[in-house]
Amino acid sequence: MANRTGVLEQPAAAGARATSLWGDAWRRLVRNRLAVVGGVIVLILFFFLFFGPIIAPYPFQEQHLQEVLANGNRPIGPFQGQYLLGTDNLGRDLLSRLLDGAQISMTVALVVQAVVLLIGLPIGAAAAWYGGRVDSILMRFTDVMYAFPDLLFIILLSVTFRETALGTALNGVLLVFIAIGIVSWVGMARLVRGQLLSLKETEFVEAARAIGVSDFKIITRHLLPNAMGPMIVAVTLGIPGAILAEATLAYLGIGAQPPRASWGKLIVDGQQYLRSEPHMVILPAVFIGMALLSFTFLGDGLRDALDPKLKGKQ
Amino acid sequence: MTVSEESGGAGSPTVAELPNDVTVETEEGRLLAEQLADDRRHARKLLEVRNLSTQFFTREGVVHAVDDVSFEVEYGETLGLVGESGCGKSVTALSLTRLVASPPGKIVSGEIIFDGIDIMKLSSEEMRLLRGRKIGFIFQDPMTSLNPTLPIGFQIAESARLHLGMSRKAADDRAVELLAKVGIPRARERMGDYPHQFSGGMRQRVMIAIALACDPMLLLADEPTTALDVTIQAQILDLIRSLSAEFGTAVILITHDLGIAAGMCNRINVMYAGRIVETGMVDDIFEQPKMPYSWGLLDSLPRMDEEKGSRLRTIEGLPPDLINPGKECRFSPRCKYVHDRCRVEEPDLSEREGEGHLARCFGTEPAGWIK
Amino acid sequence: MFGYIVRRVIWIVPVLFAVSLITFTLMHAAPGGPWAREKQLSARTVELLDQKFGLDDPVPVQYLRWVGSLLIGDLGPSYKYLDRSVNDIVGDGIGTTVHLGVMAFLLSVLVGIPLGVIGALRHNKIPDYVATFISVIGIATPSFVAAILLLVFFSVVLRWFPTHGWDGWANPGAMVLPTLALALFPIAQIARFTRASMLEVTHKDYVRTAQSKGLKERTIVTIHMIRNALIPVVTILGPVLAFLITGSFIIETIFSVPGIGRFYVISIGARDYGVIMAMTVLYATVIAVLNLVVDVLYAYIDPRIRYS
Numbered sequence: 007m008a009n010r011t012g013v014l015e016q017p018a019a020a021g022a023r024a025t026s027l028w029g030d031a032w033r034r035l036v037r038n039r040l041a042v043v044g045g046v047i048v049l050i051l052f053f054f055l056f057f058g059p060i061i062a063p064y065p066f067q068e069q070h071l072q073e074v075l076a077n078g079n080r081p082i083g084p085f086q087g088q089y090l091l092g093t094d095n096l097g098r099d100l101l102s103r104l105l106d107g108a109q110i111s112m113t114v115a116l117v118v119q120a121v122v123l124l125i126g127l128p129i130g131a132a133a134a135w136y137g138g139r140v141d142s143i144l145m146r147f148t149d150v151m152y153a154f155p156d157l158l159f160i161i162l163l164s165v166t167f168r169e170t171a172l173g174t175a176l177n178g179v180l181l182v183f184i185a186i187g188i189v190s191w192v193g194m195a196r197l198v199r200g201q202l203l204s205l206k207e208t209e210f211v212e213a214a215r216a217i218g219v220s221d222f223k224i225i226t227r228h229l230l231p232n233a234m235g236p237m238i239v240a241v242t243l244g245i246p247g248a249i250l251a252e253a254t255l256a257y258l259g260i261g262a263q264p265p266r267a268s269w270g271k272l273i274v275d276g277q278q279y280l281r282s283e284p285h286m287v288i289l290p291a292v293f294i295g296m297a298l299l300s301f302t303f304l305g306d307g308l309r310d311a312l313d314p315k316l317k318g319k320q
Numbered sequence: 321m322t323v324s325e326e327s328g329g330a331g332s333p334t335v336a337e338l339p340n341d342v343t344v345e346t347e348e349g350r351l352l353a354e355q356l357a358d359d360r361r362h363a364r365k366l367l368e369v370r371n372l373s374t375q376f377f378t379r380e381g382v383v384h385a386v387d388d389v390s391f392e393v394e395y396g397e398t399l400g401l402v403g404e405s406g407c408g409k410s411v412t413a414l415s416l417t418r419l420v421a422s423p424p425g426k427i428v429s430g431e432i433i434f435d436g437i438d439i440m441k442l443s444s445e446e447m448r449l450l451r452g453r454k455i456g457f458i459f460q461d462p463m464t465s466l467n468p469t470l471p472i473g474f475q476i477a478e479s480a481r482l483h484l485g486m487s488r489k490a491a492d493d494r495a496v497e498l499l500a501k502v503g504i505p506r507a508r509e510r511m512g513d514y515p516h517q518f519s520g521g522m523r524q525r526v527m528i529a530i531a532l533a534c535d536p537m538l539l540l541a542d543e544p545t546t547a548l549d550v551t552i553q554a555q556i557l558d559l560i561r562s563l564s565a566e567f568g569t570a571v572i573l574i575t576h577d578l579g580i581a582a583g584m585c586n587r588i589n590v591m592y593a594g595r596i597v598e599t600g601m602v603d604d605i606f607e608q609p610k611m612p613y614s615w616g617l618l619d620s621l622p623r624m625d626e627e628k629g630s631r632l633r634t635i636e637g638l639p640p641d642l643i644n645p646g647k648e649c650r651f652s653p654r655c656k657y658v659h660d661r662c663r664v665e666e667p668d669l670s671e672r673e674g675e676g677h678l679a680r681c682f683g684t685e686p687a688g689w690i691k
Numbered sequence: 692m693f694g695y696i697v698r699r700v701i702w703i704v705p706v707l708f709a710v711s712l713i714t715f716t717l718m719h720a721a722p723g724g725p726w727a728r729e730k731q732l733s734a735r736t737v738e739l740l741d742q743k744f745g746l747d748d749p750v751p752v753q754y755l756r757w758v759g760s761l762l763i764g765d766l767g768p769s770y771k772y773l774d775r776s777v778n779d780i781v782g783d784g785i786g787t788t789v790h791l792g793v794m795a796f797l798l799s800v801l802v803g804i805p806l807g808v809i810g811a812l813r814h815n816k817i818p819d820y821v822a823t824f825i826s827v828i829g830i831a832t833p834s835f836v837a838a839i840l841l842l843v844f845f846s847v848v849l850r851w852f853p854t855h856g857w858d859g860w861a862n863p864g865a866m867v868l869p870t871l872a873l874a875l876f877p878i879a880q881i882a883r884f885t886r887a888s889m890l891e892v893t894h895k896d897y898v899r900t901a902q903s904k905g906l907k908e909r910t911i912v913t914i915h916m917i918r919n920a921l922i923p924v925v926t927i928l929g930p931v932l933a934f935l936i937t938g939s940f941i942i943e944t945i946f947s948v949p950g951i952g953r954f955y956v957i958s959i960g961a962r963d964y965g966v967i968m969a970m971t972v973l974y975a976t977v978i979a980v981l982n983l984v985v986d987v988l989y990a991y992i993d994p995r996i997r998y999s
Contacts, residue, residue: 153979165960470915479905
């Protein structure tokens with residue numbers, strides 16, 4: 007057989023699009039219709055968070071008792087005049103109250119996740135990086151926290167401090183943030199720890215250390231960005247839990263105190279009118295449902311989009 | 321029972337030649353008739369594939385993974401399907417048993433005749449009965465191809481119980497027998513073990529046992545050694561070779577490594593970009609390949625007599641996009657011997673020296689420019 | 692494996708200590724004390740009550756005394772129902788709560804898993820949409836909302852089921868709505884998770900191997916796919932069980948089910964520290980044990996995992 011070397015000519019056109027992790031993920035995300043819908047609703051909720059009080063037709067605590075009395079002492083139903091979504095039994099405009107509730111829920115969502123990140127991230131990172139005793143302590147601590155059912159602990163905390171200065175700040179809402187946050191940071195710490203542990207042993211970390219990069223820089227510049235994906239997903243998917251917890255607490259009478267209009271509280275108020283004026287319960291329930299679903303779908307979409315195992319698959 | 325005259329093979333008797341006092345109702349007659357059927361069979365091929373085209377309908381377009389492929393496999397022979405990743409060899413094998421994931425894949429045209437049976441005309445139930453029973457499959461990665469939550473003994477015995485109607489005990493015995501045959505020591509004890517308790521090479525042996533459980537006529541081995549250590553590769557290949565010889569099983573060996581194909585196959589099909597670009601007996605392919613791609617493949621094999629430290633030779637460039645294959649020769653962008661004609665027209669498979677030796681290249685045709 | 696179980700069981704003890712300490716500290720940090728009532732009791736009465744219940748001792752002493760009594764199974768006195776001990780109260784209601792919880796759990800698993808499997812197998816077809824729809828409703832609806840809606844719709848409007856009056860099997864009709872309301876969210880979660888897991892399994896190589904053997908689709912699904920798909924699902928059983936426990940608070944309250952969940956809620960409102968502390972530790976114990984069971988189950992069904 008003759009020796010034929012170099013059967014090659016010019017290389018074939020590659021035809022591959024340049025991709026980056028985030029660009030890829032974004033493209034995958036927007037293809038997911040549910041996630042997009044969820045994202046849009048999330049944006050609307052954020053809008054309510056900042057501009058709710060401005061666009062609300064009435065102050066949420068303002069009562070219009072004359073109209074209620076004129077209506078046979080019953081709450082006014084939706085689409086019946088000046089109150090777009092009707093009123094409650096004290097003549098307070100339901101739409102405005104729902105917007106206030108949106109503000110509460112969104113604030114809970116954001117503040118809780120901020121607390122979770124502020125506490126959970128450094129602790130998880132420290133546990134992963136320093137290992138040894140620090141890690142053991144964290145793990146034991148999380149075991150204890152896991153032993154407490156979340157809601158139970160939140161209720162305990164809220165009830166305990168209900169009448170303290172902390173408890174009455176911001177109409178009781180601050181206490182809710184803290185209680186939910188305290189329970190939730192553990193999950194994030196474990197997640198960060200897990201992510202960093204697996205990244206810690208990689209070669210580029212070894213290289214960075216060999217060069218003499220400081221621990222802090224390694225963690226912040228190299229490890230954390232790689233762990234960002236799962237963290238973002240965890241934060242997003244943690245929000246429905248926080249919103250649910252807040253609504254449940256409000257239902258139990260804990261947390262946001264009247265006249266603030268947490269959605270859970272609105273449902274309590276509306277319970278007795280469920281047969282005659284169901285809108286008082288249905289509307290808050292719908293809002294809660296939308297909030298929960300939108301963050302859940304968005305979180306699912308983010309998870310699918312950021313999952314590196316899906317790279318290249320249809 | 322009538323036997324048509326088209327039975328080939330010198331010396332095979334026809335009914336007309338049966339002695340007058342022998343009818344098919346007697347034992348003798350029956351045996352003779354069986355013999356006739358057998359002989360007749362060996363005149364036809366185990367597998368005839370004609371103009372097979374399999375496509376994948378994706379968001380980016382239609383991928384022509386297998387484009388008008390035709391070949392044959394005789395009973396008991398070992399055929400190699402050789403080519404680089406993405407050339408369509410795996411999809412071809414999956415198409416043979418209609419295992420192509422559909423959607424998005426689809427066999428859009430072609431004929432597949434297996435043991436005289438038209439595969440494309442079977443119902444899915446009939447097809448299912450063929451799989452495992454007459455056609456066995458060995459997949460590339462034994463780590464993921466075995467079910468991690470089932471004992472290996474069960475996974476082997478399953479086929480035997482389903483297709484051969486064996487009782488649990490009989491099937492288990494057969495599984496032990498097969499395990500021993502593929503070289504797993506202490507077979508009976510290991511029946512209850514799980515895949516993760518075996519090493520990579522052992523797992524592939526288990527896969528071979530599964531594939532051969534019902535004594536199939538054809539074995540499709542898709543890169544059976546690619547995921548294994550080099551030292552284990554040889555063992556597995558030897559095993560496949562000896563078992564197929566022992567049971568008379570035909571084998572289609574799919575690989576990107578011509579060296580492996582050389583050691584195992586009677587004939588070789590070289591595939592590129594979804595087409596067969598050269599086919600022939602193994603000796604012909606190695607001694608007088610007639611297609612520049614084949615030269616590239618052969619060339620890229622490292623040799624013992626090379627200068628130490630010299631660079632490995634590669635075929636530069638990338639395989640073409642299978643979404644919109646043009647009318648030109650698909651290898652032309654990478655071919656050193658390319659002429660203008662290659663860029664506008666695709667050659668057909670035409671004959672070269674050697675039995676059944678065909679190549680798809682204008683340049684190596686008798687009137688071509690490559691000598 | 693046995694060693695693992697023993698170690699886990701031993702580990703529960705310090706965890707429970709920590710839980711009890713935290714709970715105790717919280718209760719004592721809260722202002723108001725256990726004797727706050729609508730009518731203010733006289734200072735003298737408070738002093739006498741404190742003496743009677745040992746609340747005038749130093750805090751650490753109180754703690755140790757309490758832990759000591761816990762260890763022998765005495766859950767302590769109730770500060771609201773002065774004539775009943777926590778043991779009595781728990782004894783009365785725990786059967787009911789467990790009954791409700793078990794039924795809700797069975798319902799979640801027996802409905803959730805098949806829903807998820809069917810949704811995955813008939814991906815993007817009608818059964819998938821139905822399964823997904825049910826899951827979506829379950830996630831979007833907080834249990835108290837579900838409870839209220841079910842109550843009003845089926846109980847008040849349709850009158851199919853009573854609004855209260857749980858009495859176990861003596862009154863089967865009264866069990867339907869509470870169980871359903873409690874199980875709705877777990878059904879949704881389990882279904883979603885199972886569906887996702889099954890979909891992943893569908894793409895695995897060993898499924899292709901099973902197909903290449905010519906196995907029937909039904910065999911492939913039931914023998915090859917499901918057991919692999921269920922393994923990750925077991926990991927969410929822990930949170931599901933925890934949810935059933937906390938969910939029982941609300942459901943029992945709304946449907947007036949005489950279980951300990953309802954009492955817990957009442958005690959929290961009434962600052963009945965005795966009940967609160969004891970039941971918190973009780974819940975923590977139950978959850979720790981349940982988590983252990985789930986972990987063992989997980990190792991049992993996945994042959995790749997064997998705890999050393």
